Amino acid sequence: MSSDSSSDPRRIGFLFNHDELHQVAHIAPIISALQRQAPTARVEVITSSDRQAEAVREFLDPALPTPAFWSIRPHAGTRLVEKMLGNMIPLHRLSSLKRSTDLFRQFDALVVPETTTTYLKKNNPSDRPKLIFFPHGAGDRSIGFSPEMRLFDYVLLPGAKTRDRMLAAGVIRPDNHRIVGYPKFEAYADRPPVRLFDNDKPIVLYNPHFDPLLSSWFRFGEQILDYFAQQNDYNLIFAPHVMLFQRKLLASVEHRLLKFRQRIDPRFAALGHIHIDTGSTRSVDMTYTSAADIYLGDVSSQIYEFIRAPRPAIFLNSHDAKWQGNANYEHWTFGPVLDDLAGLGAALAEVSPLSDPFREAQTRAFAYSFDIDADRPPSQRAAMAIAEFLNLPQPDQPTLK
Template structure:
């Protein structure tokens, strides 16, 4: 298709509107790919913090023109109120969206990695801009198939598993989505594993989620730290979801539950075989999932990034879930599931080397979760899908 010089360039914004950086790598690699795919259009970047802007810049191709950057930082009152409420409600995100709505109306489309942006489609607001969604992760939690997804105009997906569940839930249609792969793998795939400990002992990654119902941290976190502190056979990385330690009170709208989070006893961070990270960039760039020999967790989607290379995994059922046959816990078929910590030592011995049944379950689930195309990177596939949807020359 040749460029139509008679029309104005379309404006496509990549919107990053979250407190933390864990969503950036899911869509940032697409920015330069779209610039190359549609060089006559205006590809721009919208962030709500300087940290986000700096993180996005790291993904940009220096051979492409530098995109325009817009800042939509939240208002002072929303920061104050959110802090007063213990950061339980995402007032900053909503405040940023509301205050920037006039800016957004100048865009033809926004590409986003989270569902808060559907605020722009509620209450009969304008159809402009069109919203394009890429989920930040390929996990199994029910929130990943929320009715809010219906409000998006187009959805980019990592693989057939997410597509099939979204179709079954009625949140996407056969004609408003594309499977494009997983840009985060492209972003960090060439990085070699990092050696974090000065020994050759196997390393366990404990990766609890932040959801106050589903997270194992509130019930088992202290016990897990105490267990690994008193043994000498394993190293331990404690790297929870970055949102767990951003708030003292964790709230779940989905499960209507509040829980207070305790601080970690500083004595554990002084041990040479325990590494604790409550929210650095290494928590979101696959450093720890690549460095670990054993995964210990609950419901985080990082398990799917970990099984890119099948390895031992153990899961903690801290909320008495009836998980067998429940799609929200499909990943609990990748290793033994413990209802308490008493069986942790036995489970660690049982999963190394990885039994064939768990290896098969992990390999099959990974293939369904991520469409891996060696010929075309996910960023280029996503850029092509966006260009086709927006009818870009």
Template sequence: MTSDSSSDSRRIGFLFNHDELHQVAHIAPIISALQRQAPGARVEVITSSDRQALAVRQFLDSALPAPVFRSIRPNRWSRLAENMLGKMVPLNRLSSLKRSSALFRDFDALVVPETTTTFLRKNSPSERPKLIFFPHGAGDRSIGFSPEIRLFDYVLLPGEKTRDRMLAVGVIRPDNHRIVGYPKFEAFANRRPVKLFDNDRPVVLYNPHFDPLLSSWFRFGESILDYFANQNDYNLIFAPHVMLFQRKILASVEHRLLRFRQRIDSRYDRLDHMHIDTGSARSVDMTYTRAADIYLGDVSSQIYEFIQNPRPAIFLNSHGAEWRGNANYEHWTFGPVLDDIADLGATLDAVSPLSDSCRQAQARAFAYSFDMDRRKSPSQRAAAAIAEFMDIPQ
């Protein structure tokens, strides 16, 4: 048993406590699956904004009773303090967790897509609630295998790669995790491709990360936009990680670095062959990774969503990384890596069609990163794993 409440009335909360919406699709499909898999469980949704609640609802099965929605909005003082600090520190998230700790103790378990929730365990060690983690992405950055993951009671994983690396660094144990696949693929499986341009030129997706050390945006970004603005061979989608333009100051605790957000010149908005999106819903629903012919980026985990259908990719080494043989840059084996964007034009011309070696590298990495089971969906597998861990009848 994992708690003192009766097994047929476990209270399971799905907690969404991030400022933006990019984490929602990673666990929201599991909500209805758990309702079906374990009808005796009390499944509830906890959000910190109306936007989150609306985003979660789009993934719920309308044939099932709607779960209870609860709100844990941050107070105005934490919002003010976070804004004064340029949103550098996630005070809103921490405030919401702190102020709602009594509510959380009434749950048997919380299912979460990010590690900030471990604040509950650090702030007040307790057996309730159990913390169940599903990482929001399947990328290679070292932050995805951070020590905080040790504080979770159970971890759901998209595939063998994440499991192997987490086991290697000791943040999970052989008995406290389950590979279940990638619910985000399931969430957007029926979305039709979107045509963004009125021409047939190849479409390049430039998708820089927000990390102030690893992101190519701070060193190369403006030059890349200028390059595409002044050529007629390619269309460009500029869709960075949603957090790149949501903060005035970008901070990396891991790399101890701060950078100020840069502005985008409005002249790019007037160009028919450039599409600029700094944070709409399309930035997180795979619209752009499916619409592009060529990927241009640095360390974002979206490259793994892009290679679901193998295509040319180019990577930007803007920070002098010694990346060869480094697991944190495994995705840089999917295509050429540029240290200088003076080579961008020639590389774009040479990268298509995709070489056999890059196609094989992408296919191997995709299979290692995502466990694809045709018999059961990721949400069904995750729901079964949660029910089993929480000793809920199925």
């Protein structure tokens, strides 16, 4: 029987099509929740690597049937060309989407955490599959509100801030979105703290982004590591965005800029008070944002995960941004902003304890960014929103014939 027969179960795929694992926890917790919420639907998983598939399985409820897993891979030649171009263009992601179009058309909807999948709508603007988007983070960068988001059929959001900015940008409509909370918080709620150092000195997390314009790494990175190497008052976690060290040549489509990323001097890794992690699972599971006492960074959305418990933060304006009053830098109101490193030592000494104005700014921004419902976890809220959008039969509703 054809897949579009009215008697066939509806098929919803959760599509993971990125190099790294930092997007997985944003939608993977919804998979089992949707199985419970819409038991007549076929909930399936589509990944582009074995690592992704393994990571997704960690979030599945073992009491439920294991969803079908599909693997999409780019042509081998695409990987070679991408490598020759310095990995600056996500050719393999686009290749995987293009080569898998026939598979995607068998689904009624795809739930995705990134925008590359809008390629499917640009090249095949049919009703099948519907694209349901949940952004992988709740940050402030302008790219989070880009015009291509208009191509999504439905958008799930972590809170009012993202909704308001998307509505103002015209990339969502009043009738095609739902605020559901932040499944990543739910995913790691029970993780025990990790002890990374053999002392109780304050821990600073340096968390630069990968964007070649916005990232502080290119201008300040080695100086920051050198500063912490030569002092004994703080421990340092250096855990940049996982994409910073996946490529030697970093490209910003948004800002049309290319930069070569410098290497890390091996001497820093040998120091007991410096912990370096350029891309393990701890970089994406909130281990470091939970462990740190002070945040040091630029534009990463991880600052919003850090301020779940208000704490001191310092920001680095390495690209001479005119940030005051700019919504793309709202998080820079959470702590002092440095235009150079001459004041880093003083800022570290003065930022603790957290002052009332910065605490109030963090608390207010967190509440605006994340909608917390004590009675319903985000995964359940998201599953209900998906089921209602797709008119899927739910346990408290009669089965549709």
